[in-house]
Amino acid sequence: MRNVWVLVAAQAVAGAQLPVIFIIGGLAGQMLAPNPCWATLPISLIVLGSMLTATPLSAFMQRHGRRAGFWVACGLGAVGAAIGAYALMLDSFALFLAGSLLTGVYMSANGFYRFAATDTASPEFRPKAISYVMAGGLLSAVFGPQLVSLTVDAMPVPFLATYLGVILLNLAGMALLSLLDIPRPPVPDASAAPARPRRELLKTPVIAVAIICGTVSYALMNLVMTSTPLAVVGCGFATSDAANIVSVHVLAMYAPSFVTGHLINRFGARAIVGTGLVILAAAGAVAMSGVQLEQFYIALFLLGIGWNFGFIGATTMLSAAHAPEERGRVQGLNDMIVFGGVFVASLSSGTLMNCAGGTAETGWLLVNMAMLPFLVLAGAALIWLALRPNPA
Numbered sequence: 001m002r003n004v005w006v007l008v009a010a011q012a013v014a015g016a017q018l019p020v021i022f023i024i025g026g027l028a029g030q031m032l033a034p035n036p037c038w039a040t041l042p043i044s045l046i047v048l049g050s051m052l053t054a055t056p057l058s059a060f061m062q063r064h065g066r067r068a069g070f071w072v073a074c075g076l077g078a079v080g081a082a083i084g085a086y087a088l089m090l091d092s093f094a095l096f097l098a099g100s101l102l103t104g105v106y107m108s109a110n111g112f113y114r115f116a117a118t119d120t121a122s123p124e125f126r127p128k129a130i131s132y133v134m135a136g137g138l139l140s141a142v143f144g145p146q147l148v149s150l151t152v153d154a155m156p157v158p159f160l161a162t163y164l165g166v167i168l169l170n171l172a173g174m175a176l177l178s179l180l181d182i183p184r185p186p187v188p189d190a191s192a193a194p195a196r197p198r199r200e201l202l203k204t205p206v207i208a209v210a211i212i213c214g215t216v217s218y219a220l221m222n223l224v225m226t227s228t229p230l231a232v233v234g235c236g237f238a239t240s241d242a243a244n245i246v247s248v249h250v251l252a253m254y255a256p257s258f259v260t261g262h263l264i265n266r267f268g269a270r271a272i273v274g275t276g277l278v279i280l281a282a283a284g285a286v287a288m289s290g291v292q293l294e295q296f297y298i299a300l301f302l303l304g305i306g307w308n309f310g311f312i313g314a315t316t317m318l319s320a321a322h323a324p325e326e327r328g329r330v331q332g333l334n335d336m337i338v339f340g341g342v343f344v345a346s347l348s349s350g351t352l353m354n355c356a357g358g359t360a361e362t363g364w365l366l367v368n369m370a371m372l373p374f375l376v377l378a379g380a381a382l383i384w385l386a387l388r389p390n391p392a
Contacts, residue, residue, distance in 0.1 A: 003120055004129050006179045007113045011136030012143070014074055014173025015110055017081070017166045017248045019144035021046065022105065023243050024152065026230050028084075028159045028351070032093040040226050040350030042100040047087025047222065047346050049080075051339035052112070057108050058332030065184045066116045070109050072176045077106030078170035085163035106170065108335065114312075115331050118319050124265070127316050131261035133311060134254055141250030145243045150386045152239065183390015196326060198333050209385040211334050213273045216378035217310030218372045219341035220280055224287065224303055225249060226295070226349040227367045234353075235291045245296050252304025260312045269316040274382055276309030281375050287368040291361050299368075310378075327335035 022043065030039035061069035080102030087095035113136075117129040151161035201207055228249070229242040264272050283302035286295055322330040352370060353363040 003180055003182055004117050004132050005264045007117055008132045008136035009042055010070070010173050010176045011110070011113055011133055011140035014077070014106070014169055015113075015137055016140035016147065017077065017103075017169045018107060018110065019141060019246060020148055020162060020169075022225055023145060023148050023229055023246050024159050024162055026226060027233070027239065028088065028096065029093070030230070031089060031158065032087070032096055034093065037351060037355040038093075039230060039354055040346060042096055043226050044343055044347040044350070045097050045100040046104040046107055046341040049101040050108040051104075051336055051343050053105045053108045054111070054335035054339055055332035057105070058112065058328045061112065062328030063184075063287070066112070066119065066182045067177055067180045070116075071174055071218070073106045073310040074108030074170045074174040076102050077109075077173075080105070081163050081166035081170065085160055085167070088157050088160045088163065093226060103166075108257065108339065109337050111338070112331065114315050115319065115327075116180075116182060119327075123320070126319055127264040127269075127312075128261035130312055130315055131257040131259075131264075131317070133257075134227060134260075134308070135257035137254030137257070137355035140253060141254060143246055144250065145247035148243050149240060157193065173236070175267070195330075198329065201322070201326070201330055201333065204321060205385055205388060206317055206321040207330065209315045209381045210321065211337050212381045213277070213378045214311055214314035214334065215338045215341040216374045217273075217276060217280065217307050217314060218338050219345040220374060221253075221303055221307040221311075222342045223370060224283070224367060225300070225322050226346045227353040227364065228300060230350075230353050231291070231360055231364040231367075232296055234292075234363075237293060237296075241293060245293075245300050248297055249300035249304045252301045253307055254304075256305055256308045257312065260308060264313060264316050269313045269320075270382060270386060272309050273313035273317070274379070276306045276311070276313060277375055277379050279306035279309060280364070280371065282306070284368040284371040284375075288365055291364060365366060 012331045025043040026040045028044040030036060033041065057069055057073065064289055080099045083099030083102065084096055088098055113133050117133040118126045121129040147165050148162055151165050152159060154161035230246060232242040232245060233239060260272065279302055283299050283306055286302060287299035289295060318334055349367060352366045356363060356366050
């Protein structure tokens with residue numbers, strides 16, 4: 001239980017940098033980019049960094065332990081924020097992108113908090129352990145946007161003080177994670193069956209569907225959230241309104257975590273994933289109904305809840321579908337695919353928002369319309385899994 005609380009604290013403190021970056025990343029990119037179509041490219045580079053480092057970071061943790069992996073990631077997150085701050089001082093978009101890529105290493109590690117919570121948990125406690133760690137994001141949802149409000153104009157260069165604050169969040173995270181005590185995975189016995197290759201793992205129905213649903217849940221959440229500050233400001237509202245909406249969204253992402261584990265134990269992970277996909281569809285419908293401030297709030301609130309159910313449910317499905325010696329391989333493969341989908345989503349978000357529609361209202365409509373085919377794909381995969389006969 002101690003490890004769970006350490007991870008909760010790390011999620012709350014170091015994890016606060018994620019809502020901070022998603023609030024200001026696109027706005028800072030819009031300020032620095034030579035072309036408005038590239039405004040969300042810094043966020044896309046963060047996600048690309050997550051995708052590229054998921055597999056090597058998972059392998060590093062398999063070899064050297066969770067604590068060492070999290071330390072490395074927080075250190076690189078601090079370096080990425082420092083480069084971002086320096087880029088703002090120099091008005092350099094290229095350097096800002098380089099810092100964003102390094103920040104992605106922390107985002108990748110943050111995704112492994114949920115897996116680390118299951119390492120020392122009993123099978124019955126695993127859904128709750130995942131939920132409790134995700135619930136640590138509640139504090140980050142409050143702290144992150146407040147940090148933005150306090151620092152966004154605290155220095156002559158906009159956003160500079162915010163990025164300096166992100167450096168401190170990473171250093172505090174390293175201190176908290178030093179308390180983590182998770183043993184390294186046991187070395188497989190020489191006579192034991194070898195871990196399955198990645199291709200065979202992907203042919204396992206539960207693993208494949210869990211990855212599809214996790215990827216769709218996370219990618220669609222990112223698709224909409226990335227464009228939200230641009231849409232809110234583009235529709236005539238203030239940056240503080242965008243920060244408050246993202247704050248409500250992040251609260252909705254993590255608040256259900258107090259009950260999600262219990263719901264999974266009672267109704268099953270597949271049912272909760274399906275519910276999450278339906279709520280994501282409802283979020284898109286509300287967003288397409290108009291661009292009043294209350295519609296932004298409601299849509300982003302539903303988007304957070306849908307992500308929580310879909311992503312935690314998919315993580316629970318995945319954690320029960322592999323052997324301990326396959327942990328590093330499965331989790332690295334999963335997060336590489338998930339963040340690959342999120343990268344495409346975040347890259348598409350800026351294009352749809354700023355360059356496809358002509359106006360902020362039309363761009364926002366296109367962003368939310370893009371959710372539909374992927375929700376159909378994930379829903380169909382879940383139904384296919386449910387209709388398969390149970391193995392003997």
